[in-house]
Amino acid sequence: MTLLRDERGSVLPLTIAYAVLAIALIVVSASATSLHLAQKRLDAVADAAALAGADGFTLVVDGEAARAVLDDASVRAQAEAVVAAMPGDPVLVSAGTPDGLSARVTVSITWRAPFVSAFVLSGVPLQATATSRTALN
Numbered sequence: 001m002t003l004l005r006d007e008r009g010s011v012l013p014l015t016i017a018y019a020v021l022a023i024a025l026i027v028v029s030a031s032a033t034s035l036h037l038a039q040k041r042l043d044a045v046a047d048a049a050a051l052a053g054a055d056g057f058t059l060v061v062d063g064e065a066a067r068a069v070l071d072d073a074s075v076r077a078q079a080e081a082v083v084a085a086m087p088g089d090p091v092l093v094s095a096g097t098p099d100g101l102s103a104r105v106t107v108s109i110t111w112r113a114p115f116v117s118a119f120v121l122s123g124v125p126l127q128a129t130a131t132s133r134t135a136l137n
Contacts, residue, residue: 024117031113031120038088038111039126045086046107046130049079053095053103054132068134070097079105093127102133 053075057068072095079095093106106129113122 027115027117028120031115031117034114035111035124035126038109039128041088042090042107042109042126042128043130045083045088045090046105046128047132048086049082049092049095049107050103050105050130050132052078052082053097053105054134056103057134069100070103070134071100072096075103075105079103083107102131104129104131 054070056074056078057070058074060067060069075097076092076095080092083090083092088109090107090109093108095103095105098104106127108125108127111124111126113120116122
């Protein structure tokens with residue numbers, strides 16, 4: 001009878017440890033999902049800004065041929081307008097045209113963890129770059 005009494009309550013620390021582990025896994029999983037979604041949203045902002053930048057072309061007519069030409073100022077102006085309209089305060093890092101036919105835009109944001117925890121870093125910088133070509137080559 002004394003042997004049974006000595007083992008009584010030995011399951012409680014194990015149960016507490018498993019509960020702490022389960023909570024830690026939930027916090028890390030939720031944070032990883034939030035980080036992934038933030039990166040996907042930032043990718044979408046970069047894609048939209050690059051597409052808008054590529055639509056800011058100037059049509060140049062050379063004889064009977066017409067071609068679209070992009071410049072850095074028009075790409076940046078279009079990209080700034082799109083980025084300013086997006087939620088989450090993304091920052092336009094760079095916008096320009098590497099070849100006069102395509103727009104390349106880079107945006108960034110700082111991700112914050114949804115839960116304050118010792119298991120997850122907070123304030124992770126995210127960056128996305130997208131390139132889009134004009135419809136008229």
